[in-house]
Amino acid sequence: MTRLLRSLLLPVLTASALVGGAGVASAATATVGNTDGDGLTIRSAPTSTASSLGLVWDGQRVDISCQARGQSVTNTRGFTSDLWDYVPALRGYLADAYLATGYDYRIPGVPDCGAQTGRLVPVSQFHGQPNQGEDCGPASVVSALLAAGVTPRSWNASRPVDAINRARSDMGYDPTWNDPAKFGTNESDVQRALARNGVNATVVFNDLNRVLTHVRNGRPAIVAGNMVSLPWSGRDVPHFLTVAGYDGDYLVLDPASQAIVYRASASTLSAYFNHDLGRAGVLL
Structure with missing residues (x-):
């Protein structure tokens, strides 16, 4: 089957911290505060520029499963912290500066988001190279190999x-x-690069259930779709990204977005997958 190529992307700002998600079990409880009645925004990633998932209010108690370093946030009392807390019930992150946890920084015994997810390394495609706008495929090859426990060729x-x-x-x-x-790269290109790294990958068309089952069984997949349906992006661009793991949410490494581990539901990935120039997965 002949596939069209992934499209051109312009550079975006990426964060330096490598952060992600952990299991859904509660590790600590905290109380929202100091929002002056405005509420605290739930974010899809540990940054105030990530998409909003709603609000929580002063006095609300939340269960935290893990903590991650991200964008620094200053609350209404002038306290600043770069720590974010993942709340499974909300399927998102809250800025720790607005949470009364009983500690000034990390909560003892609460894991780092990403500590339970294996070698999930977000790899940006934007490094100033001539093809950076078209390198979602090569960058996804690198992140998928790392997630599979394989060191990519020339990895540093x-x-x-x-x-x-x-x-x-x-x-x-x-x-x-x-x-x-x-213009861009396609599924056969991705499969060829994986093979050069000793990984025999399978290309699947029009079967997202097979792709997601593969991920739930513990192996990563590189998935083609359109960024317009991603809550952290919204840009109308055909694209490759890595779905690297599953812990109740799908753990996504998007080379054209921030250098973090995103969390996505099956419905979000379905909207991304079932779009023009999508409907394909490369299973490692």
Whole structure:
């Protein structure tokens, strides 16, 4: 089956912290406060620019399963913290600066978000390389390999662009030159780059249930869709991303968004998948 190519993306701002989600069990309880009646926004990721999932109010008690470093937030009393707390019941993050936890920073015994998810490394596609706007496929190859426990060719944690360029080269393209006649990469390209890393991957079309079952069984998948349906993006661009794990939510590494682990429901991934130039998954 011939597939169209993933489309061009413009650079976006990425965060430096690698943060994500942990299990759904409660590890601590906290109380919302100091919002002056405005309420505290629930975020899909540990940053105030992430999509809103609603509000919680002063005095409301919440159960925290893990904590993550993210964007610094200052509350109405002038206290600043870069810590965020994941609340499974809300399926989102709350800024710790607005929570009375009994501690000034981390809560003893509460895990770091990401500590239970394995080697989930968000890899941005934007490093100034000539093809950065088209490198969602190569960047997803790198993050998916890491999630599968395979060290990508040319991997250097301090220079992920080396592994991205190597993956693009493994697809058969020159990473040092942007070819105006070549627009993005496709599923066969992704499969070819994975094979060069010793991973025999299967391409699946029009069967999201098979893709998500594969992830729930403990293996990552690179999934094609359109970013317009992602709550943290909304940009109308065909795209590749990695669905790297499952713990009640699907754990998503999006190379065109912030360098964090996003959490998504099956319905969110269905909207992303069932779109133009989507409907494909590469199963590792």
